[in-house]
Amino acid sequence: MQLFAIIAKQDEGVESNEREYVRTFLAQHLSEEQSKEYYALFEKHAEWGDEDEGEGEVKKKRLTKVNDSVRILGICKKINKTLNQNQKIVALVRLFELVNSERKFTEQRMAIINTVADVFNIAKEEFQSIEKFVIHNNPDEINDPLVLVINDQDNHNACKHIKTQKLDGNIFILRIPSVDLYFLKYTGNQDLFLNGLAINNKRIYLFANGSTVKLPKGKPIYYSDVSARFLADIHPHKITFEVHDVSYVFPNGDYGLRRINFSETHGRLVGIMGASGAGKTTLLNVLCGIEKPSAGEVLVNGINLHTQKKELEGVIGLIPQDDLLIEDLTVFENLFYSAKLCFRDK
Known part of the structure; x- marks a missing residue:
């Protein structure tokens, strides 16, 4: 004060x-x-x-x-x-x-x-980015790689950019790399919502991990969308994940998956939703290499996950929904047992 x-x-x-x-x-x-x-x-x-x-x-x-x-x-x-x-x-x-x-x-x-x-x-560079982010409301005046602009226009400056449907004004998101913090402000007059609360165009908000901006039209802007734009510059070696016409047939002849297609890049958070028995677990088992598809292929940077496993060893991790703890063992013994299974050749 x-x-x-x-x-x-x-x-x-x-x-x-x-x-x-x-x-x-x-x-x-x-x-x-x-x-x-x-x-x-x-x-x-x-x-x-x-x-x-x-x-x-x-x-x-x-x-x-x-x-x-x-x-x-x-x-x-x-x-x-x-x-x-x-x-x-x-x-x-x-x-x-x-x-x-x-x-x-x-x-x-x-x-x-x-x-x-x-x-x-x-840092001087971060201070200057904060100053431009607060003072200016025009993307060309900000012109800073630490700022992301969200609008319905094409971008022709140093700012990162996400193009959306018709939007009054601009949404600006500033990233401070030294502490990995994001700040958001909006310059228009439409009703936008940050995590369910109305955005005041005279305020600056902390855009925390997991945050979502709901727009008047088009899909929401997620924290993962924003972080992915900045991480693209930090990680020069991009990771791509592609699924082409993947199908899976159970031994009894029933289809678990039928011609699944999608692709994603690194820095994205993807959720899979569906009713009980729809095939979510089967799909995840195929995507991480536990099960081999009956048809189609899963590619990581162009490498087939199921036919070239050695080249992708250690790239994919899976956390199951059920724990695998042995009740008769202590925490240390459970961890030691898991480590022995993973590194038995070490």
Whole structure:
């Protein structure tokens, strides 16, 4: 709250949108009683009484006080000892968001944010990406490989891109590689939902693992869709998984699978849904190499999973739905027994 207050009171002082941002921020994270307590703390440190010079008069710009500069360094050093790097990144983004609520990116305010970033040991490249992500709403102005743009347009800049159906405005997702965090903002006026909650186009959201954005038209945007776009650059050796006309016939002549076709690349999370007895387990057994298909083929990077097994040894892992623990053995003995089965030749 002290950092919020020190930044907000610079130049002409605290503005109405900044006050509203602080109220909303506190309401989202604290109880009503705690919100009032911390809001009073913000008001105290913002020194509004000193800023107002009378109704109808123009407030004069003030230079950052020396004692404010000292307080900023002191607060940041205390935060350094109590927060991990992930939390420091989130705190910096929230400071940017506060200033963005009035679009007052003045020299004084940016100097304070730069000081905070320096004390938090945030990389210059990541700081610049955060700054562009918060300040700009045009993909060509952001033009940053750490930002993903989701819209209905073609993309011609350095940003990653997911094209969707008709969408008002842009969805921007920022990735911070050092802590693997994602932040999301939306610039349009349609009803979008993040994990079931309406998205406010004046806010920045943490896009956590497992998150989903529901769009007005078209399929939702999943966390795996977003991470896959960024991972494509990190992993130069792509993995492809292809299934061509796979069928499986049980010994009694019944079909378990009939002409299954699909393909996927690395970085994707895929769910298989179906009624009991529809063939989900049979399909998984064929896809991981336990069962051989009666027809068709399964290819990993063009290598046949069932006829060239040695070339793909160790590539596929399977976690069954039922545990394989022996009740008469201890945890250690169960693990040791499994290890002996897997590495009996070692």
